[in-house]
Amino acid sequence: MPNLPSLNLLIILQLIVYSSFINPLLALSQEEGNVVNREELLHEINGSSLLGMVR
Secondary structure, eight states: OOOHHHHHHHHHHHHHIIIIIIIHHHHHHHHHHHHHHHHHHHHHHHHHHHHHHHH
16 A cells, blocks of 8 residues: 555645646637637628628
């Protein structure tokens, strides 16, 4: 059976690594996805309004 204090330290270290590196990366990728979706929506809205004007 492993030593409990060292096991706790490992878990805490993993949480620190996750929160400082992986979490911001996930947030960044989600934000980039939102920007792309907004741009696509704007193109669709502009395209449909232009088509409506032509007809």
